[in-house]
Amino acid sequence: MHDLQRIQIPFIGRSEAIITITAWLTDPSCRLVTIAGPLGSGTTRLAHHIASHMRDAFPHAMFNVMLGHIQHPDDLLSAISEGLPFHMSHHHYDLHTQLLKRLQAKQQWHALLLLDQFDVQPNNVQLISELLTANANLSLLITAQEPLGLPEEYVLTLAGLSYHTDATIETEALHLFEERLQLYRSHQGALQNRAALAALI
Numbered sequence: 750m751h752d753l754q755r756i757q758i759p760f761i762g763r764s765e766a767i768i769t770i771t772a773w774l775t776d777p778s779c780r781l782v783t784i785a786g787p788l789g790s791g792t793t794r795l796a797h798h799i800a801s802h803m804r805d806a807f808p809h810a811m812f813n814v815m816l817g818h819i820q821h822p823d824d825l826l827s828a829i830s831e832g833l834p835f836h837m838s839h840h841h842y843d844l845h846t847q848l849l850k851r852l853q854a855k856q857q858w859h860a861l862l863l864l865d866q867f868d869v870q871p872n873n874v875q876l877i878s879e880l881l882t883a884n885a886n887l888s889l890l891i892t893a894q895e896p897l898g899l900p901e902e903y904v905l906t907l908a909g910l911s912y913h914t915d916a917t918i919e920t921e922a923l924h925l926f927e928e929r930l931q932l933y934r935s936h937q938g939a940l941q942n943r944a945a946l947a948a949l950i
Contacts, residue, residue, distance in 0.1 A: 763795055766905055770799050773903045774861070774888060775806050780881055781899060783867075783891045786907035792892035793865050795907070800863050800890060807888070810834075810860035817866040825873050829864070829880075845876075852883040859886045867893040874899065 766784075773779045784792045800811060814832035819825060826844055830837050835851040837844060862880075867873065874897045880887060881901070891897070896904045 763791070763798075763907075766795060766907065767799060770795075770890075770905055771803065774799070774803060774890065779903050780888045781877070781891070781897075781902045782889070783893055783896050783902055783904045784907060785893055785896050785904055787894055788866075790907045792907055796863055796865060796890055796892045800861060803861065807859055807861040809858045811863070812860065813863045813865065815865050816868065819868065823872075825868070825876060829862075829876075833862075849879060849883045852880060852887065855884060856886060858884065860884075861888050861890060864889060864891045867891045867897075869893050869895050869897055 770782055770784070773782050784796055786792045797813070800813070804811060812832050812834075814828055816825065816828055819828060826848065830844055830848050833848075833851075835848070837847050864877075877889065877891070877897060878899060881889065896902060896906075
């Protein structure tokens with residue numbers, strides 16, 4: 750744990766994106782939302798912020814699976830299986846079948862599965878389609894560098910925060926900078942390493 754984790758960082762900007770994605774996820778006809786953008790564009794933080802405010806919409810379960818550590822596409826299945834509260838048989842060779850059967854048995858769920866830093870590969874995209882088919886009440890919120898390309902997918906592509914060359918005009922980018930500067934000044938003693946400071950900025 751580095752110093753930053755002890756500091757509460759407010760979420761700044763992306764108000765239109767938050768409203769849009771929240772509306773999509775509360776629409777029963779929308780079960781797959783992808784926040785697309787390059788690494789460092791804020792897709793992860795936005796997804797976590799939205800998910801943290803949607804517990805009432807998904808009363809049965811919310812699951813978060815971080816995928817950034819995956820080295821091989823085949824590891825996606827294992828990561829999702831480990832992120833869900835299912836008892837998988839280690840002696841059973843077909844993890845894929847086990848996962849789909851357990852999802853099929855949980856039709857009473859109204860659950861949200863957040864998959865962060867998803868790698869858009871054909872086999873991975875196929876698995877997402879199968880998850881949605883297996884459980885009619887499962888919704889997926891995905892962050893990725895590009896859309897998955899599935900017909901049922903709702904996509905929001907992140908651009909930079911709004912800004913203006915005139916610094917007297919209030920914009921999201923200016924607001925973010927001012928908030929981060931104030932936070933830095935109030936926690937200089939805690940921010941004792943470059944990693945913590947970089948994450949703050």
